[in-house]
Amino acid sequence: xxxxxxxxxxxxxxxxxxxxxxxxxxxxxxxxxxxxxxxxxxxxxxxxxxxxxxxxxxxxxxxxxxxxxxxxxxxxxxxxxxxxxxxxxxxxxxxxxxxxxxxxxxxxxxxxxxxxxxxxxxxxxxxxxxxxxxxxxxxxxxxxxxxxxxxxxxxxxxxxxxxxxxxxxxxxxxxxxxxxxxxxxxxxxxxxxxxxxxxxxxxxxxxxxxxxxxxxxxxxxxxxxxxxxxxxxxxxxxxxxxxxxxxxxxxxxxxxxxx
Amino acid sequence: xxxxxxxxxxxxxxxxxxxxxxxxxxxxxxxxxxxxxxxxxxxxxxxxxxxxxxxxxxxxxxxxxxxxxxxxxxxxxxxxxxxxxxxxxxxxxxxxxxxxxxxxxxxxxxxxxxxxxxxxxxxxxxxxxxxxxxxxxxxxxxxxxxxxxxxxxxxxxxxxxxxxxxxxxxxxxxxxxxxxxxxxxxxxxxxxxxxxxxxxxxxxxxxxxxxxxxxxxxxxxxxxxxxxxxxxxxxxxxxxxxxxxxxxxxxxxxxxxxx
Numbered sequence: 001x002x003x004x005x006x007x008x009x010x011x012x013x014x015x016x017x018x019x020x021x022x023x024x025x026x027x028x029x030x031x032x033x034x035x036x037x038x039x040x041x042x043x044x045x046x047x048x049x050x051x052x053x054x055x056x057x058x059x060x061x062x063x064x065x066x067x068x069x070x071x072x073x074x075x076x077x078x079x080x081x082x083x084x085x086x087x088x089x090x091x092x093x094x095x096x097x098x099x100x101x102x103x104x105x106x107x108x109x110x111x112x113x114x115x116x117x118x119x120x121x122x123x124x125x126x127x128x129x130x131x132x133x134x135x136x137x138x139x140x141x142x143x144x145x146x147x148x149x150x151x152x153x154x155x156x157x158x159x160x161x162x163x164x165x166x167x168x169x170x171x172x173x174x175x176x177x178x179x180x181x182x183x184x185x186x187x188x189x190x191x192x193x194x195x196x197x198x199x200x201x202x203x204x205x206x207x208x209x210x211x212x213x214x215x216x217x218x219x220x221x222x223x224x225x226x227x228x229x230x231x232x233x234x235x236x237x238x239x240x241x242x243x244x245x246x247x248x249x250x251x252x253x254x255x256x257x258x259x
Numbered sequence: 260x261x262x263x264x265x266x267x268x269x270x271x272x273x274x275x276x277x278x279x280x281x282x283x284x285x286x287x288x289x290x291x292x293x294x295x296x297x298x299x300x301x302x303x304x305x306x307x308x309x310x311x312x313x314x315x316x317x318x319x320x321x322x323x324x325x326x327x328x329x330x331x332x333x334x335x336x337x338x339x340x341x342x343x344x345x346x347x348x349x350x351x352x353x354x355x356x357x358x359x360x361x362x363x364x365x366x367x368x369x370x371x372x373x374x375x376x377x378x379x380x381x382x383x384x385x386x387x388x389x390x391x392x393x394x395x396x397x398x399x400x401x402x403x404x405x406x407x408x409x410x411x412x413x414x415x416x417x418x419x420x421x422x423x424x425x426x427x428x429x430x431x432x433x434x435x436x437x438x439x440x441x442x443x444x445x446x447x448x449x450x451x452x453x454x455x456x457x458x459x460x461x462x463x464x465x466x467x468x469x470x471x472x473x474x475x476x477x478x479x480x481x482x483x484x485x486x487x488x489x490x491x492x493x494x495x496x497x498x499x500x501x502x503x504x505x506x507x508x509x510x511x512x513x514x515x516x517x518x
Contacts, residue, residue, distance in 0.1 A: 005485045010509040027462055027484035151482040203286055223410040225286035226264045250269040
């Protein structure tokens with residue numbers, strides 16, 4: 001399935017209309033079935049869909065690692081069929097979930113925010129200013145879809161030594177994080193000693209999604225919200241925003257991971 | 260309730276860290292109760308919350324105009340309590356809803372996209388290039404929250420004569436549109452002869468939300484996705500994107516509303 005579609009548009013520029021060929025980012029309804037029960041339909045970019053499905057299941061608390069997964073299939077319509085090793089509870093009470101500001105995964109359990117207490121453990125991690133600048137300078141240039149359409153978010157996972165390990169892009173801000181999480185589960189990559197760099201704004205559920213997956217240092221090109229900062233402070237996550245061209249802001253009280 | 264919170268952050272700039280006072284955009288869990296049944300919790304900016312609640316109910320298909328509303332209350336915690344004149348069906352089957360790429364209102368009925376057929380009627384509307392440029396030049400400067408925090412989306416509603424009628428801002432891209440819709444319902448403003456200008460990307464559900472409310476011309480500072488263009492072409496909505504500094508792109512085949 002194509003991730004970009006050509007389209008003839010009318011461009012207004014220099015006081016005149018011209019007809020030009022343009023490229024639009026494809027958004028499609030990605031259906032996820034778990035044990036033959038339809039779990040969710042995410043609007044997504046049709047790329048790295050197995051990673052997205054697995055990351056989504058993890059973020060929803062339905063699986064915890066690859067041992068829980070028996071099989072993953074994608075059919076020709078790009079629907080995902082996931083079979084787990086054990087039965088899992090797929091009941092979902094809509095009224096107990098919060099609709100988030102975010103992209104892709106629009107809900108989370110209501111008590112997640114006030115009760116969230118997954119404290120960050122790796123307190124001896126250090127990230128250098130050079131790495132923050134390096135991640136920032138590469139994020140958008142790595143994204144072919146962004147350069148061609150301007151219509152996606154991007155997230156990359158880096159080691160603290162400065163190696164880029166995973167990169168994902170999607171129309172949905174959250175989907176990029178779920179794709180990183182799913183990829184790391186499928187390829188047995190630990191997240192707790194790595195740093196996540198995203199183009200997307202860090203609202204509460206972006207932070208919780210990352211912290212649930214073990215991330216201790218989260219950096220964004222964009223801004224952060226008050227709740228994201230409050231949770232970061234509570235659990236000890238290092239939260240950095242507005243990373244752009246040799247500048248950034250450290251929002252969390254936790255400052256000791258920077259060298 | 261404050262919409263901005265002061266916070267001391269560490270700013271890295273010119274190769275050094277300095278401690279500065281910064282402002283963060285407030286995000287809070289906005290609970291909406293309908294006839295004493297909890298309908299949803301939206302992560303939102305605590306501003307224009309009655310508009311948001313009413314617009315959300317409209318977008319969810321639960322009310323169609325202000326005659327359906329008996330009373331709206333906001334309690335001291337900024338929870339909304341809405342009482343309707345008639346009983347409405349508040350049952351919600353989570354598996355039949357799509358989680359969208361968007362902000363605030365994360366789901367929509369699964370069959371909305373393929374079956375969507377709310378054809379646009381006002382075919383004699385004309386929008387001038389000057390108005391598109393005027394709307395663009397004012398959108399961000401109108402947004403105090405954007406200028407102070409960089410953390411919100413904005414949407415404005417304009418008459419075709421060039422009068423700005425409503426403006427709303429929120430951490431959630433979708434919430435800005437729901438606030439416009441709710442405001443128009445509460446103040447008896449018709450949307451079908453107006454134009455909507457938003458800072459947010461137009462994905463499928465942003466387009467459907469606008470079209471449901473009667474909007475015929477939708478303009479964004481950002482990009483559009485393939486499905487949004489397909490639905491716009493199907494229903495006859497005029498869809499314009501990347502409106503920035505005297506430039507824009509017309510994505511919809513419908514081109515006749517431009518003069």
